[in-house]
Amino acid sequence: MMTCISGIPGTGKSSVSAVLKRMGHDVVLQNDTTGNYFICDDPDRDAAVIDEDLWASEFRPVNGIVEGHLTHLLECDRLVILRCRPDVLKERLVLRGYSPEKVHENVEAEALDTILIEALENHKEDIILELDTTERTPEEIATEIDDFIHGRRGANFGNTDWSEYLGTMI
Numbered sequence: 001m002m003t004c005i006s007g008i009p010g011t012g013k014s015s016v017s018a019v020l021k022r023m024g025h026d027v028v029l030q031n032d033t034t035g036n037y038f039i040c041d042d043p044d045r046d047a048a049v050i051d052e053d054l055w056a057s058e059f060r061p062v063n064g065i066v067e068g069h070l071t072h073l074l075e076c077d078r079l080v081i082l083r084c085r086p087d088v089l090k091e092r093l094v095l096r097g098y099s100p101e102k103v104h105e106n107v108e109a110e111a112l113d114t115i116l117i118e119a120l121e122n123h124k125e126d127i128i129l130e131l132d133t134t135e136r137t138p139e140e141i142a143t144e145i146d147d148f149i150h151g152r153r154g155a156n157f158g159n160t161d162w163s164e165y166l167g168t169m170i
């Protein structure tokens with residue numbers, strides 16, 4: 001069974017995945033699988049552009065967890081989307097040294113539910129679990145994901161609404 005953990009950069013995917021790995025889950029990093037799909041560097045965003053559709057269509061399923069901000073594009077059995085309140089996400093990304101443009105782009109995408117919307121275009125609702133990481137530890141989030149993977153809790157999404165942040169601090 002393959003579980004994907006997606007979310008805007010800074011929502012806590014790596015932190016949560018590290019805990020899940022310690023709990024015994026096999027974790028594959030998206031960035032370790034995209035090398036053959038490189039198109040060019042994007043200096044404005046300080047990121048590589050990859051052929052996302054080709055990567056997603058050629059991805060070989062794994063029995064475990066795949067973590068990365070594009071993994072909601074993959075076919076999978078369970079999909080977890082991590083969320084973070086825009087003002088807190090902004091702090092996390094500024095601390096990382098992201099440029100103001102990159103902070104804005106990511107925080108706006110979070111406020112607009114971008115990943116959830118894309119996920120709903122590709123997946124059935126009953127495999128999606130959305131978790132707000134804002135005021136919770138990676139350990140708490142990892143426990144919820146472990147419960148989801150093992151069927152001890154069900155799918156759930158649509159409970160975050162960051163629209164009040166649009167057009168204000170971002």
Ligand SMILES: Nc1ncnc2c1ncn2[C@@H]1O[C@H](COP(=O)(O)OP(=O)(O)OP(=O)(O)O)[C@@H](O)[C@H]1O
Pocket residue numbers: 007008009010011012013014015016068069092133134136137138
């Ligand atoms: N639940 C949390 N509570 C507080 N801080 C957190 C939490 N999760 C992550 N952080 C902090 O937020 C920052 C970003 O976390 P992390 O690298 O896990 O995000 P990410 O979603 O994996 O980002 P990327 O997609 O760029 O790899 C880190 O400084 C991390 O310590």
